[in-house]
Amino acid sequence: MTSRVALGGAAVRTGANAKANAKARARPVRAAVSEPPAAPASEQVPAARGAARKKVVVLGSGWGAISFVKSLPASAPYDVVLVSPRNYFLYTPLLPGAATGAVEERSIVEPIRRPIAEKGWKYYEAACIDVDAGAKKITCRAADPECFDDKGRDCEWHTFDVDYDYLVTAVGAVPNTFGVPGVEENCMFFKEIVHASRFRREVNERFERATLPDVPESRMRELLTFVVIGAGPTGVELAAELYDMVYQDVAKMYPSRLIPFVSIKIIDLQEKILSAYDRRIAEYATDFFQRANIECLLNKQVGEVKPDAVVITDKITGEKSEVPFGLAVWCSGIRLNPLCEKIMDSLPEGTQENRRSLACDKNLRVNGSNGSIFAVGDCATIVRPRSMSKAMELYKSAAKCDDAGECEIDLDKDQIKAALNKGVEEFPHLEEVVNNIDDKFAVFAQANGRCTFDGFSKMLTEVDNGLRALPATAQVAKQEGEYLAAFFAQCDGDATKLMGDETKFEYNHKGSLAYIGKDAAVADIPGFTIVKGIAAGIIWKSFETISQVSVRNIFLVASDMIRTKLFGRDISRFID
């Protein structure tokens, strides 16, 4: 995989898009109060800047939004308004560290106003509650509690509309309980900085409670059992950081009699932790956890979360059991942000069939929005065209036909290769088959060394099915945000160019890293190697430090890491 922007030809769609674009330029007809009628002098844009500039509204303040905002030059002809109820960016990979005090909460956040102010753009601390794709307008609600109380204030400014020419949706996803009863009530989620603060506070509280006089041993054991549900990178890192905290710091400060009662457990449906990683990594990490005495409850389906126990069923034996806990954390997957449903409902029927995320084209334009809505990060899926849709056309292109229109009904290897090559431009994933044509042909051809249309179809179906959505990671969101900013900058505000298909987003996987405790990590660096243990731990610490979004955060995280090594973690508990 390369990082260059590939040039794809798709002139076919230009006609339709130009029309759509004309529609997109039409002003909304509903009377939206989107800006103060008379803006104070200090905020008026210079007249020269006005006319041709496009209004871009960005929703969200996570990885996708901040990388878009940071990468889009202030000189590009766009007036950007960012709307998010959360006024800071959170460096999510260090959230487990913040949850245990290894780094401070403040060190891994960055005020969203900083990059916005640098570029002279606007930010509203408000939640977007509705999108009218037809009128190109969003409705926002500010988090002004004064408007909900009984003081009788006049709160007309509480809910307001903002017009856009282009909407960039980067609202992420929300935790998914998969309908398991009791999760909302009895588990913590682990996605935001407040979850990290809460985790730190609640772990601390369990230890304080267990230290009190007269607490029976059974209660101590329950209080000090920490259960993480979901053994993906977040769950694994949280369990690992908790392990470090308990044995490096808590053990020094709390009575030693407590330690035998501590237990950390991680539950997953798969047979290894980190099951989405390379098999060697998953095995190493699972083994590492087991040796560290972090109990891995694998192949376990969670059926219910009770106030003090998780009910699990073994996937293989069908055996049901209960895991009592003092604190349970749900790190088990994500689902569509409800705002995206509203966007889907606002688009023409049939354009958004997949309800798991916003279906986009290769330039991150949301299908059905006529190029006026873009999406990046966890809320977006790039729908790649399935080659099966043109199977007959490709097959025919390589078949020899006689004058009467009669064609061969089976093709040899070279013909199949030619047919595939014909489709590579439109369906880049076919390149993989071309490169492995000997193996693939052997599978789908007949004994006579020729392949029928039926075999060819099966071959394409297999390849199409191998098309996977990009993972819901920070890395993908960041690259999409950067790409989109570059695309906007390159199009220079030109509506036709913004509808064009000259370029496309390509994901460049730079590797996966996960911290697994005791200064060790696992790293999968594509095209290079797999690194495990302390060496990977050093890579992890360096990477997490230099990957911070600002010099300020690099300074903070580095000083936190030094501090933790020197003085241990701060185990104070604030109750707000």
Added chain:
Amino acid sequence: MTSRVALGGAAVRTGANAKANAKARARPVRAAVSEPPAAPASEQVPAARGAARKKVVVLGSGWGAISFVKSLPASAPYDVVLVSPRNYFLYTPLLPGAATGAVEERSIVEPIRRPIAEKGWKYYEAACIDVDAGAKKITCRAADPECFDDKGRDCEWHTFDVDYDYLVTAVGAVPNTFGVPGVEENCMFFKEIVHASRFRREVNERFERATLPDVPESRMRELLTFVVIGAGPTGVELAAELYDMVYQDVAKMYPSRLIPFVSIKIIDLQEKILSAYDRRIAEYATDFFQRANIECLLNKQVGEVKPDAVVITDKITGEKSEVPFGLAVWCSGIRLNPLCEKIMDSLPEGTQENRRSLACDKNLRVNGSNGSIFAVGDCATIVRPRSMSKAMELYKSAAKCDDAGECEIDLDKDQIKAALNKGVEEFPHLEEVVNNIDDKFAVFAQANGRCTFDGFSKMLTEVDNGLRALPATAQVAKQEGEYLAAFFAQCDGDATKLMGDETKFEYNHKGSLAYIGKDAAVADIPGFTIVKGIAAGIIWKSFETISQVSVRNIFLVASDMIRTKLFGRDISRFID
């Protein structure tokens, strides 16, 4: 004033104290479940350590408690149990800095478990809810919310008793509203770390709200008016830090149109801010604030706090007015911690007449407790004997009497001086008069150059009235805690010595410092000079850094100060 421990003779009280002490040694008769019936092996104290050791229970985790705990050697024959609902020490002088992000919350707290664990003592995270001075036993309630819910848990360990031989009360004071209506509902207090976090969040929120579209100017002005009530050091520093934050950081990140609507106001009953400081400092600071455009509403009595306005009355003109606000902070004084009332009620009648704080003797023993309860910090007042109680005795000692018992009815200067000198040992404050005998004698003597008993009495009354309680500052609490630890160590667990009067606490005022904004401070260093402006600012920053209670906190505060200079404050707002 010196820092040596003065030797005072007060053998008179020894007899009574020995008796009281015998009573104090009697074991409590009520069956208190104060310790787990069978402590796990790891927590059992070595047998050799047991018998002679005294059990000291410390209440609180503020300045007084932590300096006592840190100063008492682990080798001293005491088993210490610290009980506090707050499991960390807070470096209060930097609270205003934490409220604006100049330093981080975590940098100015220190887990109380750290010093406790180092010495092998115990800490319970619980609130002391009652003290039985007769039975020498406290009742504690742990903050275990599980015990209040409907889960039907068995919570017998929730409330528990702890026996003591000696109780050290260091519970501080609580904010005083002086009965002004609306304070609790409409003001923030400013005493704990959560107040700092809340202040930071709420200021930030006001700016975010004011930035939203369509907000009328009147509402912007109200939102961005910050009122501090009380111009003591805390209120002044909070206003100063807020000023810095607004003009150094907020102004860079929020639209410039907001800045003209920002206003910071400070209200006080006195005619100057920092009125308890040296007059030159108070004048300088008041002038400094006014030039910085922090509005000083002085000579103003607060009558009521409405949801959006403070009602004030001018002390001089009697004029009443309203000050609208977006956020109001009450920094206006302290009152007795309710727990101290329970202690008072538990002591013999007549021993605690002053209900503002626990009356103690010169060795910080609470009056009426027979030497079993000590108090330090804001909850304690050392009652110094009034010399008037022995006026006649002293007067007579210097008068010449004839054989028939007839004495002079007026004395000359030397005789008065001799009488005063006689009392200096018992009433050290008389020394001041001896040193200024010429001036004083001139005031109270008759025209004939002699002083009657009446004049002498007036002289003593004036000096007695000049006896002021020590200020409720961190400095006093810290010195009291240190003194008490030294006293405990010196007495080596001996009950008679702990009742002795060989030594006494003497406060050594090291100076007053207050930050007033724009890198400037005011400092009153006794016996040296008064420093104002940037030079004092440098002293302030250095002093606050090196005064931190641990190397860890010094590191944190120093790195915070560097960070703030380099990168400005973090204005993110977490909503928990």
